[in-house]
Amino acid sequence: MAYTLEQLRGFVAVADELHFGRAAVRLKMTQPPLSRQIQKLERAVGAQLLVRDNRRVNLTAAGRVFLTEARRLLALADAAPDLARRVSSGTSGVVRIGFTAASTYGILGELLNELGRQLPDVDVDLVEMVTREQVAALANREIDLGLARPPFDRDTFDSRLLHREPMLVAVPAGHRLLGLDRDATADDVVGEPVVMHSPTKARYFYDLIAGVVPIPQEDIVHSVSQVLTMLWLVAAGRGIAFVPASATRLRIEGVGFVRLATPVPEPAELHLLWVRESGNPALRRVLEVLDGYP
Template identity: 65%
Template sequence: MTYTLEQLRGLVAVAEELHFGRAAARLRMTQPPLSRQIQKLEAAVGAQLLERDTRRVTLTPAGHAFLAEARRILSIAEAAPALAQRVSSGFRGLVRMAFTSASTFGILGRLLNELEARLPEVHLELYEMVTREQIDALTGEDIDLGLARPPFDPELFESRLLHREALLLAVHEDHPLAGLDRAVVPADLATEPLIFHSQRKARYFYDLVVSMVPLAQERVVHTVSQVMTMLWLVSAGRGVAFVPASARLVGVPGVAFLPIATPIAEPVELHLLWPRRSHNPALARVLDALEHVML
């Protein structure tokens, strides 16, 4: 079955005018070529689409059924160039974005709302990954954009600071430290069991805590990679943990959050991370939309 868009347009015109002469005039052609178009279309379809005599033109049952499909095909064909242009310009498309679990604590949702408002035709496909996994996925072109923790290789990636927050101490709500009326200092933790970040899977938080709060590593009782796991261990009375301030939004029962005396007031950083070379035009639009956003 082979037919052309011109033949479909001819059928639609005749079906709407129910007159070959008026349909030909509407299409800015003469009647004989239009008649030949319809004949070729019927031959390609293998069914009679029109009943015509010297006085009138009507659609056959097959013609009624085919007319609906002809209109649908023409609609798709007419919309295709505009769709291609929007995809090429980045206003429509797909961006595959990875995020760390801690970035879901309020930050990810606000970012998605911002992008939906600014770029409603760009779909974001989400993947939860630690920073190390994000770097591998960006390098392998499995994702386009990451919400990750520094540092990054500047020769391979570009990044932009998206969010900065304080580092807090999570303790059980009945813990004696919960009653402090000042910031926690290292001396307060000399005998406390510590729930610590994995040096391999959560290297950013591990290095950050070690640099900000001098601690005795022999006090570490659990090593985990996810903030949520830390909070549940704290809730169970297994120890105290260092978490980003946004962890307060999770609402794990039985956990209190205390300020820590750190050299930098808000040392925890979250960055947008993307490869220096990308073939996805929608990524550029997403980055433009977030250029002045700080969450």
């Protein structure tokens, strides 16, 4: 047998007052129906909650434990309508955000701070994944929003440019390229061993660099997917690497940077990406907050 919220409220009132008459007045009812509520509640729970005689009412050990849970259940029930309204309006809820590792070097922390200031009741779950994984997770509704690299399927996804930055050449300390008084060109890196972006897991950067600096396959000493790994390999003297400018924030000892000459001054793009038909109200509010950001 299940118990009702009215029975819980009756029990809490009697437990607070330790008197059926006063509890009935507090609940704006008469004493007999209140007594019946408590009896039904005890039958539903399967334990005696109150000890009563003609002069006093006391809680049993089971009653004291049940009182704590009854208060919690009533608080949840009272808060549920307001929570439902806030979730419906998008001011509360959960937004799951996928992000590339490189986005954490610059804009991700600032973006989360902005959301925390303007939408404090929206919880943000973070999942690190490359763009290809984000696209699949968005399509499967496993995440709500991505911080990803183009291109995207415009029929399925909406996107908004979030950040743009130049590309740099990361070189070991003391490298000859650090002596240049200009941006590095394709001619400057001919014959250099290169730590290259993976053509599968980091396709965006792979294609971007290939369009600016044609690199013979024999010059590629390693292919990796994460910028941080590239910088550690550069610091170890394994070769040079092409990285977004935000990578300088990592401050890896033994690595210097030279700007890479490209047709576009700031070619590396990071976009907000979401499914057009998302039904998450909190996502709509997040996008409103981030409109025009930064």
